[in-house]
Amino acid sequence: xxxxxxxxxxxxxxxxxxxxxxxxxxxxxxxxxxxxxxxxxxxxxxxxxxxxxxxxxxxxxxxxxxxxxxxxxxxxxxxxxxxxxxxxxxxxxxxxxxxxxxxxxxxxxxxxxxxxxxxxxxxxxxxxxxxxxxxxxxxxxxxxxxxxxxxxxxxxxxxxxxxxxxxxxxxxxxxxxxxxxxxxxxxxxxxxxxxxxxxxxxxxxxxxxxxxxxxxxxxxxxxxxxxxxxxxxxxxxxxxxxxxxxxxxxxxxxxxxxxxxxxxxxxxxxxxxxxxxxxxxxxxxxxxxxxxxxxxxxxxxxxxxxxxxxxxxxxxxxxxxxxxxxxxxxxxxxxxxxxxxxxxxxxxxxxxxxxxxxxxxxxxxxxxxxxxxxxxxxxxxxxxxxxxxxxxxxxxxxxxxxxxxxxxxxxxxxxxxxxxxxxxxxxxxxxxxx
Numbered sequence: 001x002x003x004x005x006x007x008x009x010x011x012x013x014x015x016x017x018x019x020x021x022x023x024x025x026x027x028x029x030x031x032x033x034x035x036x037x038x039x040x041x042x043x044x045x046x047x048x049x050x051x052x053x054x055x056x057x058x059x060x061x062x063x064x065x066x067x068x069x070x071x072x073x074x075x076x077x078x079x080x081x082x083x084x085x086x087x088x089x090x091x092x093x094x095x096x097x098x099x100x101x102x103x104x105x106x107x108x109x110x111x112x113x114x115x116x117x118x119x120x121x122x123x124x125x126x127x128x129x130x131x132x133x134x135x136x137x138x139x140x141x142x143x144x145x146x147x148x149x150x151x152x153x154x155x156x157x158x159x160x161x162x163x164x165x166x167x168x169x170x171x172x173x174x175x176x177x178x179x180x181x182x183x184x185x186x187x188x189x190x191x192x193x194x195x196x197x198x199x200x201x202x203x204x205x206x207x208x209x210x211x212x213x214x215x216x217x218x219x220x221x222x223x224x225x226x227x228x229x230x231x232x233x234x235x236x237x238x239x240x241x242x243x244x245x246x247x248x249x250x251x252x253x254x255x256x257x258x259x260x261x262x263x264x265x266x267x268x269x270x271x272x273x274x275x276x277x278x279x280x281x282x283x284x285x286x287x288x289x290x291x292x293x294x295x296x297x298x299x300x301x302x303x304x305x306x307x308x309x310x311x312x313x314x315x316x317x318x319x320x321x322x323x324x325x326x327x328x329x330x331x332x333x334x335x336x337x338x339x340x341x342x343x344x345x346x347x348x349x350x351x352x353x354x355x356x357x358x359x360x361x362x363x364x365x366x367x368x369x370x371x372x373x374x375x376x377x378x379x380x381x382x383x384x385x386x387x388x389x390x391x392x393x394x395x396x397x398x399x400x401x402x403x404x405x406x407x408x409x410x411x412x413x414x415x416x417x418x419x420x421x422x423x424x425x426x427x428x429x430x431x432x433x434x
Contacts, residue, residue, distance in 0.1 A: 031074045038067035039135040041142075041429030047421075050411040051401065052145055053091060053186070053201075055425055062089040064142055064429050066133060070103070080107045086133060091186065102133070102155050115162040122155050124175040125214030125227025127281045127295055129154075135431025139385040141397040142427070144314040144331035145409060146379065150277060150297045152231065153208055156181040170219040178211040182236075187373065191366045191414035199413065205237035212277075221285035225295075229277040240269040242371060243304055245346065250355050258361045259346045259368050273303035289320040307343050307374030307408070310335040325385045332378040333409070343374035344405055344419075366414040369406075376405040383427075391433040399425040 041064025043055045050056045054063040066088035073081040084103035090096050105119030122129050131137040132154065142148075158179015165172040184203040192199040214227035235241060246265030249257035261267045281295035296313035316329035335343070347369035350362045383397030401423040403410065410423075 033072040033074070034069070035072070035434065036067070036069040037134050037136065037431070037433040039064055039429050039431040041065050041135075041427065043141075043425055043427040045423050045425040047410075047423040049413070049423075051423060051425065052149075052409060053411070054089065064135075064427065065089070068102070068133060078109050080109075081105070082107065088133075112166065113164050115164075116159075117162075118159045120155055120157050121160050121177065121179065123151060123153065123210070123212070123229070124160065124177060124216075125212065125225055125229065125279060126150075127223065127225055127283055127293065134433065135395075135429065136391055136393050136433045139318055139325045139327050139383075139393075139395065140316070140329070140381070141383055141395045141429050144316075144329055144379070144381075146331040146333035146375075146377065147295050147297060147312045147314050149333070149409065150279070150299060150312055151229070152185060152206070152233065152275075153181045153183055153210075156208070156210060158210075170217065173216040173218070175214045175216070176212075177214075179209075181208045181210070182206070183208065184237075185233075187371065187408070188411040189367055189370050190412055191363045191370075193360060193363055193367060196364075197367050201411070203237075204235055204239075207234045207236055208232065209234075223281075223283040225279075225281045227277075227279050231275040231277065233273050233275060235271040240271045241273065241304055242267060242306075242368075243270040244268040245305070245368060245372065250351055256351060258351055259349060259365060261368070270303060273301050275299065275301045275308075291318045291320075292316070293318070305339065305342070306372050307335040307339050309339050310375055323387050325387070326382075327384065328380070328382050330378065330380050333375040333407075335374045335376060340374050340376055340405055343369055343372050346372060347406065363414065370408075373408040374406045375408055377401060377403045377407040377409065393431050395427075395429045395431070397425075397427045399427070401425065 042059060042061050043063050044059035045051060045055050045057055048057050052063055054060045066086055068084060068086040070082065070084040082103050082105055086100050086102050087097060090098035101120055103120055105117045105121055108116045128138065128143055132143060156179035158177060160175060160177035163174045182205065184205050186201055186203050188201055189197050189199055209232040210229060212227060212229035214225065217224040242261055244267055246260045246262050246267030247257055248260055248262065248265045249255065277297060277299055279295060279297040283291065283293040286292055294315040298311055300309050310333065312333045314329055314331035316327055318325055318327040346365055349365045351358050355361065379399055379401040381397050381399040383395060385393050385395045387393045403419065403421050405419050
């Protein structure tokens with residue numbers, strides 16, 4: 001079990017005596033509700049370069065498979081506790097599974113309008129914030145990756161306040177939240193440089209402070225969301241991040257040279273950054289059993305000149321036909337133009353072979369580009385779900401992923417094409433709840 005998960009669990013355990021004290025004073029009967037959900041999913045592509053860490057031409061159950069259990073404890077009509085544990089592939093290491101405490105919080109609802117929560121909570125503000133792991137609640141095999149990769153975390157240890165404004169046939173909800181999380185950020189190095197870089201996955205431990213506000217408007221048929229988030233990230237492990245990339249001319253005045261992390265060449269480093277996120281989304285019923293859903297995310301940091309700055313989004317159309325729900329979606333992630341162009345300049349930069357150590361220098365350009373990161377891809381998915389019951393659903397999907405300039409969602413070695421390539425992914429999954 002992850003260290004953070006243990007911390008979150010212990011945090012809730014420390015809060016439970018307070019809840020018990022409240023319960024004793026209120027003379028209410030404690031009730032328990034045990035539930036769970038899971039997905040068994042297989043995905044295979046026609047590309048040897050892994051997509052989303054796990055999906056390649058050998059096939060994998062790791063990306064989509066999970067199982068989770070949840071315990072809800074109701075102390076009174078106003079006070080309750082929730083604990084949810086999930087077993088799934090660990091995205092913060094090269095392989096293996098991990099138990100993660102995704103929910104562990106106390107809730108206090110003094111009336112229908114206000115809700116106070118403290119503990120391990122989900123980041124609010126997205127269409128699938130609360131149910132992103134619960135496959136029976138949506139028809140896609142998996143949520144569109146270009147948008148689902150928006151945030152470095154989706155649950156945190158902290159507090160949240162919700163205020164609901166009730167209307168005749170709708171609700172308007174305002175959520176405020178703040179908290180912390182320690183996690184590992186993953187990036188992939190596509191080239192090996194002896195004594196400096198090893199090809200493969202690297203993980204940096206980071207401490208994250210986040211604060212945000214979200215707005216939701218819900219009717220029986222429609223949902224609209226909007227949110228703003230500020231994420232402060234501090235690097236606690238590995239090398240510091242490149243704030244500015246240096247450049248060394250090998251022939252003065254010729255502009256022939258190489259990019260590097262040498263401070264004497266103009267590079268600078270930092271161990272922290274502020275990331276700003278803003279998103280809007282809607283899930284709309286069009287009539288005739290048709291639903292239209294879309295989300296758009298703006299992501300920006302002013303502290304690093306890197307390719308995570310960009311726009312992400314998707315749009316989907318679904319139609320229910322008895323127990324079947326076929327769907328199609330288009331999803332895209334793109335780094336801002338200036339940052340994307342800089343990534344391409346770095347990745348394509350090469351010095352003449354006559355330059356001493358030209359091979360190592362040229363290999364290092366790919367490494368610097370991998371560290372810089374950038375995204376320029378879109379995907380189109382066509383799939384369907386077949387619902388045996390409200391808590392049992394089978395899904396199948398074929399997805400076409402097109403990479404234009406580059407995409408850090410793929411683990412691409414320097415010997416492979418890193419731009420202008422495509423991948424086809426077939427996925428099959430079965431999701432259930434109990």
